[in-house]
Amino acid sequence: MRLYTLSKRHFVLVFVVFFICFGLTIFIGIAGPNVIKTTTTSELTNSSKLKSYPLNSQPLSTYNQQLWLTCVVELDPPYESRFKINITLSIKIHGVTKDASTRYKNNQVHNRTRQLNCARKCDEIIVAHLGYLNYTQYNILVSFEGLEKLMVPIMNINFTWKTYNPYFSQVEIWFRFVFVVLTFIVTCLFAHSLRKFSMRDWGIEQKWMSILLPLLLLYNGILKYALFYRVS
Structure with missing residues (x-):
């Protein structure tokens, strides 16, 4: 796994990015429209x-x-x-x-x-x-x-x-759109990093990630947007 070969600088950078994104979501939740x-x-x-x-x-x-x-x-x-x-x-x-x-x-x-x-x-x-x-x-x-x-x-x-609140729904849609793009990029990078390994050599983490990433892509994408744009 890539996680096991991260340097100390990269490891700290991952956590910094995580907490920045987490703080950003909290700020938008507080300053955003009422639900x-x-x-x-x-x-x-x-x-x-x-x-x-x-x-x-x-x-x-x-x-x-x-x-x-x-x-x-x-x-x-x-x-x-x-x-x-x-x-x-x-x-x-x-x-x-x-x-x-x-x-x-x-x-x-x-x-x-x-x-x-x-x-x-x-x-x-x-x-x-x-x-x-x-x-x-x-x-x-x-x-x-x-x-x-x-x-x-x-x-x-x-x-x-x-x-x-319609404004909350629009913010939710944009949030999900951003996460769809990020999930798609991560899925492509993950698949590219495993292309030279046989599935027999995959660990339990790789197998579960190969299942969860496409499901997350569907949840934030087609399945959720269908609720807003379904035909009456």
Whole structure:
């Protein structure tokens, strides 16, 4: 292996380059854009009866990657003691295409049971989560059943849309592109250094590296970019 024949100067240089790259990634992570982008919508209500809330998401793209919808129930007045109740959420999702026409993502109504933990303010609960985005906008109709069990009136319900920040996705793509190029260069140099040796003479390190480098090339390249540029 090349590692066993490195001089002291080259050995130190390898570690210096490693720590420089490591520090650079930490700096970009701190100074870079936020990972999650949030948008909050408040729905005022004067009763705890069953009510439907039509919600429209912001315009989306493949750079948003995923979509979450959460809600927080605020009580009026805040309740001092902590209590728990089970509520049922009825969710219907519509997907809006690029030409502003609405198509059903799923015609059926999804019913989900959530446990609501309340005190001065109820804990945040997940209403819906879309792992991939096929439409440029989503219209979600949310209905609550079981809120009448609350001991105090509801002041309002805060809905929050959460997606990946598009700027973060672009930074991630450029990072992966740089690592694809570096991995390709390292793979070529590694293959060139072993071309004069028979596979029988390879050590366990060379055999594993010959497997891991192509897999790393696929992970940072085609497999990841397909998530952003797949056909809807």
